[in-house]
Amino acid sequence: MAVLKMPRFKKYHLRLMLTCFSTLLLMTYWEKIDNSVVTHVMSFSYRYLxxxxxxxxxxxxxxxxDAIKYNNHRYLINNQTKCDKKDILLLLFVKSSSENFERRQAIRSxxxxxxxxESTLGVTVKVLFALGLHPIPEERGKLKEDLMFEDQRYHDxxxxxFTDTFHNLTLKLLLQLGWKETYCRHAxxxxSADDDVFVHTPNLIHYLQGFGQSNTKDIWIGRVHRGSPPNRDKESKYYVSRDLYPWLSYPDYTPGSGYVLSRDVVSRIYQASLTINASFHIDDVFLGICAKxxxxxxxxxxxxxxxGxxxxxxxxxxxMMTSHGHVSDIHEMWRRVTNAEDGPMSSGLFRRLYCTAVxxxxxxVPFFSNSYPCTAAFFEQDTY
Structure with missing residues (x-):
């Protein structure tokens, strides 16, 4: 009888071992699973329910x-007369670092x-670069001279x-909002864009002009993140503790890589920032909190x-409006986009069908990360 029961015993023993192993594996990787899957499901449910x-x-x-201490940083370089011209369509702030001279040069050209x-599109756009202090004090002296020389030449x-670090990006956001409110309110x-972002300026200008003077209110445009959860991975630079933000989901926001605000929205968000605890270091989420x-x-x-x-x-x-992750290829991208209209199939039904297929x-492509959603393949230029 004992011999007959052995196979059954081994069978249950194997199941028990597999169950224990699976449980151990789940416990080992639970934090990663929780951060990447469970928290997203809970956050998305929280946002929509x-x-x-x-x-x-x-x-x-x-x-x-208490809030003003985040907004009253001293200007080391300031071009107060940059917006003296009255008719300004767009103030374009580029977030840069002191040492990124070559990136700024590429953008300027x-x-x-x-x-x-102005000569090609017939509108006035003012471009400025937002900077803090280099995080290494020993580097600041040399960079100060370089920046002064650069600004004397370009005035931008x-x-x-404030120290220019990832955890001070909210201060760089406040710099942009405060400077516009003080010196360029009429734009x-x-x-706001990063210095490794490519902006298709002609497309953007045509798009903004499409609103007309009477409709330039309540505008905040970008890639919207809805139902995004706080990152609880302590190894991530985006980590946010439960003490700082205990809730499951952030308000809707646009990534700091590139977004556009109408002047009334800038004013309202800036006013909100004067009453908010700006120690929250993720600038685009902070913008979403102020906007909410x-x-x-x-x-x-x-x-x-x-x-993307x-x-x-x-x-x-x-x-295209923006594309993220361009440094060495920015001149090539500019050549490509400015020459795109001269290529084959520049207009007509056949081109639209061809481009939709492309x-x-x-x-x-499933499971392939790219910059634009699949639905963008079916959007016409005027249906945003």
Whole structure:
């Protein structure tokens, strides 16, 4: 009888071992699973089932005397007369670091070339670079001289005396909002972008002009993140503790790589920032918190890339607004997009069908990370 029971015993023993092993494996990797899957499901559910975020008003608002310390950093370099011209369509702030001279030069000679924009597109766009202090004190002396020389030549640097680190990006956001409110309030739009982002300036200008003077209110455009959870991975630079933000989901926001605000939204968000605890170091989420307080909602645009890099193809260039991750190829990108209209099949039904097929192939590949969503393949230029 014992011999007959042995196979059954071994069978249950094997199941028990597999169960224990699976449990151990799950416990070992639970934090990663929780961060990447479970928290996203919970956050997304929280955003769409509750979506009030009433806690923000009571949790983040502080006394103005406490909030002002984040907004009163001293200007080390300031071009106060940059916006003296009255008719300015766009103030374009580029977040840069002191040592990134070559990136700034590339932008000045491509998509951020003010002279080209005015002569070719017939509008005034002012481009500025937002800077803090280099985090290594020994580097600041040499960089100070270099920056002074650079600014004497180009007159487009704005620097304040905070340390330029990832955890001070919110201070760089406040620099941009505060400078526009103080020195360039009449500009119709503000764009904030990183210095490794490519901005298709002609497309962007045409898009903003499409709003018309009477409709330039309540505008906040970019790649919208909805229902994003706080990152609880302590190894990540985006880590946010439960003490700092205990809730499951962030308010809707646009990634800091590139977004556009109308001037009334800038004013409202800036006013909110004067009452908010700006120690929250993730700048784009902080923007979303301020906007939520002021009841401002972002509008998703399929061709703002967020964190992704756009595929190289002329069918993409015709609708591109931003593409992230461009440093060494920025001149090549500028050449490609400015020459795209001179290529074959520049207009007509056949081109639209051809480009739709191309964009489906480039943007709709399962499990392939890219800059634009699959739905962008079916958008026409005027249907954003």
């Amino acid at each position: 509750f979506n009030s975020f009433k806690f923000i008003n009571s949790s983040f608002i502080v006394h103005p005397e 491509t998509w951020g070339n003010e002279t080209y924009i 640097l704005i620097q304040q005396d 119709q739009f503000l764009m 307080i002021m009841d401002v909602a972002p509008k998703d645009h399929a061709f703002f890339s967020g964190e 890099k756009a595929p190289y193809h002329h069918c993409i260039y015709s609708q 964009k489906v192939r480039l943007l709709c």
